[in-house]
Amino acid sequence: xxxxxxxxxxxxxxxxxxxxxxxxxxxxxxxxxxxxxxxxxxxxxxxxxxxxxxxxxxxxxxxxxxxxxxxxxxxxxxxxxxxxxxxxxxxxxxxxxxxxxxxxxxxxxxxxxxxxxxxxxxxxxxxxxxxxxxxxxxxxxxxxxxxxxxxxxxxxxxxxxxxxxxxxxxxxxxxxxxxxxxxxxxxxxxxxxxxxxxxxxxxxxxxxxxxxxxxxxxxxxxxxxxxxxxxxxxxxxxxxxxxxxxxxxxxxxxxxxxxxxxxxxxxxxxxxxxxxxxxxxxxxxxxxxxxxxxxxxxxxxxxxxxxxxxxxxxxxxxxxxxxxxxxxxxxxxxxxxxxxxxxxxxxxxxxxxxxxxxxxxxxxxxxxxxxxxxxxxxxxxxxxxxxxxxxxxxxxxxxxxxxxxxxxxxxxxxxxxxxxxxxxxxxxxxxxxxxxx
Amino acid sequence: xxxxxxxxxxxxxxxxxxxxxxxxxxxxxxxxxxxxxxxxxxxxxxxxxxxxxxxxxxxxxxxxxxxxxxxxxxxxxxxxxxxxxxxxxxxxxxxxxxxxxxxxxxxxxxxxxxxxxxxxxxxxxxxxxxxxxxxxxxxxxxxxxxxxxxxxxxxxxxxxxxxxxxxxxxxxxxxxxxxxxxxxxxxxxxxxxxxxxxxxxxxxxxxxxxxxxxxxxxxxxxxxxxxxxxxxxxxxxxxxxxxxxxxxxxxxxxxxxxxxxxxxxxxxxxxxxxxxxxxxxxxxxxxxxxxxxxxxxxxxxxxxxxxxxxxxxxxxxxxxxxxxxxxxxxxxxxxxxxxxxxxxxxxxxxxxxxxxxxxxxxxxxxxxxxxxxxxxxxxxxxxxxxxxxxxxxxxxxxxxxxxxxxxxxxxxxxxxxxxxxxxxxxxxxxxxxxxxx
Numbered sequence: 001x002x003x004x005x006x007x008x009x010x011x012x013x014x015x016x017x018x019x020x021x022x023x024x025x026x027x028x029x030x031x032x033x034x035x036x037x038x039x040x041x042x043x044x045x046x047x048x049x050x051x052x053x054x055x056x057x058x059x060x061x062x063x064x065x066x067x068x069x070x071x072x073x074x075x076x077x078x079x080x081x082x083x084x085x086x087x088x089x090x091x092x093x094x095x096x097x098x099x100x101x102x103x104x105x106x107x108x109x110x111x112x113x114x115x116x117x118x119x120x121x122x123x124x125x126x127x128x129x130x131x132x133x134x135x136x137x138x139x140x141x142x143x144x145x146x147x148x149x150x151x152x153x154x155x156x157x158x159x160x161x162x163x164x165x166x167x168x169x170x171x172x173x174x175x176x177x178x179x180x181x182x183x184x185x186x187x188x189x190x191x192x193x194x195x196x197x198x199x200x201x202x203x204x205x206x207x208x209x210x211x212x213x214x215x216x217x218x219x220x221x222x223x224x225x226x227x228x229x230x231x232x233x234x235x236x237x238x239x240x241x242x243x244x245x246x247x248x249x250x251x252x253x254x255x256x257x258x259x260x261x262x263x264x265x266x267x268x269x270x271x272x273x274x275x276x277x278x279x280x281x282x283x284x285x286x287x288x289x290x291x292x293x294x295x296x297x298x299x300x301x302x303x304x305x306x307x308x309x310x311x312x313x314x315x316x317x318x319x320x321x322x323x324x325x326x327x328x329x330x331x332x333x334x335x336x337x338x339x340x341x342x343x344x345x346x347x348x349x350x351x352x353x354x355x356x357x358x359x360x361x362x363x364x365x366x367x368x369x370x371x372x373x374x375x376x377x378x379x380x381x382x383x384x385x386x387x388x389x390x391x392x393x394x395x396x397x398x399x400x401x402x403x404x405x406x407x408x409x410x411x412x413x414x415x416x417x418x419x420x421x422x423x424x425x426x427x428x429x430x431x432x433x434x435x436x437x
Numbered sequence: 438x439x440x441x442x443x444x445x446x447x448x449x450x451x452x453x454x455x456x457x458x459x460x461x462x463x464x465x466x467x468x469x470x471x472x473x474x475x476x477x478x479x480x481x482x483x484x485x486x487x488x489x490x491x492x493x494x495x496x497x498x499x500x501x502x503x504x505x506x507x508x509x510x511x512x513x514x515x516x517x518x519x520x521x522x523x524x525x526x527x528x529x530x531x532x533x534x535x536x537x538x539x540x541x542x543x544x545x546x547x548x549x550x551x552x553x554x555x556x557x558x559x560x561x562x563x564x565x566x567x568x569x570x571x572x573x574x575x576x577x578x579x580x581x582x583x584x585x586x587x588x589x590x591x592x593x594x595x596x597x598x599x600x601x602x603x604x605x606x607x608x609x610x611x612x613x614x615x616x617x618x619x620x621x622x623x624x625x626x627x628x629x630x631x632x633x634x635x636x637x638x639x640x641x642x643x644x645x646x647x648x649x650x651x652x653x654x655x656x657x658x659x660x661x662x663x664x665x666x667x668x669x670x671x672x673x674x675x676x677x678x679x680x681x682x683x684x685x686x687x688x689x690x691x692x693x694x695x696x697x698x699x700x701x702x703x704x705x706x707x708x709x710x711x712x713x714x715x716x717x718x719x720x721x722x723x724x725x726x727x728x729x730x731x732x733x734x735x736x737x738x739x740x741x742x743x744x745x746x747x748x749x750x751x752x753x754x755x756x757x758x759x760x761x762x763x764x765x766x767x768x769x770x771x772x773x774x775x776x777x778x779x780x781x782x783x784x785x786x787x788x789x790x791x792x793x794x795x796x797x798x799x800x801x802x803x804x805x806x807x808x809x810x811x812x813x814x815x816x817x818x819x820x821x822x823x824x825x826x827x828x829x830x831x832x833x834x835x836x837x838x839x840x841x842x843x844x845x846x847x848x849x850x851x852x853x854x855x856x857x858x859x860x861x862x863x864x865x866x867x868x869x870x871x872x873x874x
Contacts, residue, residue, distance in 0.1 A: 093833035243677030
């Protein structure tokens, strides 16, 4: 509840340059074609963490109250600005759980997600949450096949529900559903209408995962010119653009992004918390390190993965077991010279460690030399090249573990130093660094 | 080798409208703010499948020759236009494997990936591949910490190597490495230089995964104005934008995209084949269905997952076990009315099936009614609402399997029809569809 109201800090005319100045310290945008738009909220956004709402729509999810509280506390301590919970109208337990979490006194604001319906809104207010996320389908396809209402009905209903929620003194967001298949004029008219009613945020939702980053940028820019309130983005990942869309949205003026831990949600889910944090960190590490406890990310992910009975994907952002493993010879050489050559994220900022893999046919002599030094072996460059060729030969037969490699290095070292007249002839060592990016 | 040369079909002035016309049949772009640029190659692109090159840089990957051949054949039969293999200079086995695959006579063109080096290029030509993908680091950070060469050296080396490769009558691509942290003028000068030398493609590579979709669009548009050859994009996924970047690139004029099965590669990998196909299918299902054997996707993924000892991620695009599972009451209701309400991909096009989950607290009576009908039970709407409330109650205690739900429905049905005077009073059934998108 100590969260600064984002709409108070929207960039005013003339502030753009200051915004841009802040960005010159970032890692990922040193090129002349980096986005540097005065609409950008890359340095000033909030996360609405929806593991306890969207995440509950994941096929495997069944959270007991104790588990919900454990997850809520972990996310609060990670530092997310908001937690969104399942509608109290969904079931008796959902109602009670919502109440219990609203009562915890967390730093994160507590929201619940409700249909644009007075009954649902009243039930939600009873639970003591800090805000209501109201949603209604606006695409013609949802209007026809879901709720069957027309735009005038939606406008009138929105007015009734929003006016009521505001009278109760809590935050209110009004979102369309399936925004990217909605008629643009309908959509903008509705947003303008609810902005005038005084909502805190309007939400755009790519409910089916069809939007692309360029479409998102266009819609958010257009919307930014129509409403004065904050803008929230909700992006599904059916076609792999959830994080790209979220970033495009924020770069174009969107202030709040919905995430879930590991991206769990309906179908294959939404923007994952870790992946989104990785994306935003790449733009401005200091801002992200100041907002969130990045060292706690892995723990939060493991907690949720256990709760829903899944494994963290092998290629998970930041915490996947190979996210900081370097293999190709050229990569390994450069990483050992300077990690930022092939790393946009510093593993140590996330409590992770770098691993340079060398027991394979793509290895290079620079990486092997580094290991030789770690083992305190005494080999000159020609000798390292020779033993690298040997490792490649062995690795063509089967992959070599670090122990295998160490044994080869030690044996070679002993051989060299027992038979001091042994050859130091170069081998086909040039091939050692032949594997590239 | 029957692959049409893409550069021959680059849109000419005036062809833009025809391009746009084709797109009006797509599912995902019926909105007025859909990208409809004459540069777009969304309806005319090729995949360079790099599981046997980038994929070999994945921490777990160790492919025997037999496995490489099995993967190459599976990808060829899926229909990818190109296969990219590890440099023959990496190891003896890599050289022999490259030769063996080039000899298979596949429909996919065979490429190998080499450093900008005459030795590597000569070795690659010996293997009989259809083309060479030449790469060199151009960012100042790679120039300083990797190969240590300046731009003039790179230009000269490029000329020597490209001229040689062209003299051998095979395709040649010239790519920078770490393109998004390279100086724009250096980059454009180099591309212009190699375009004039007659390369088939220039490549841009987001080697560290730092690029964003808007940056990619800008760079590709700029580059499209500088070179006349094809453009290839290679995108790492460290910050979750690989697919979004690939799509932005294609929408802005990029003709070729690098993928790997499940996205395996250095660190957490690159654009996954399945996810990229999902993205492109969403724009133009007929084009994608005509190019690729979508029913074979799952098999190719399982083959590679087994080969590298990983599980397909729970949230994998298209083939993840919950990609077509619908849970929330409102979703389930609409999906049963019309699947395109909440599905941008048709599961049957990929040999997958839809699953509507109903044994949970977020269920709705419309979905339950559908199951009642599947089971040939005779219940009116009020009775379905009543049994839905019962399912929610039970699901608040523990998740209900389909068998559990069926038992509840059958018991309820028997009860209703044995005791014909039983109540048909409505319960709190309105809450049944309270859970939303």
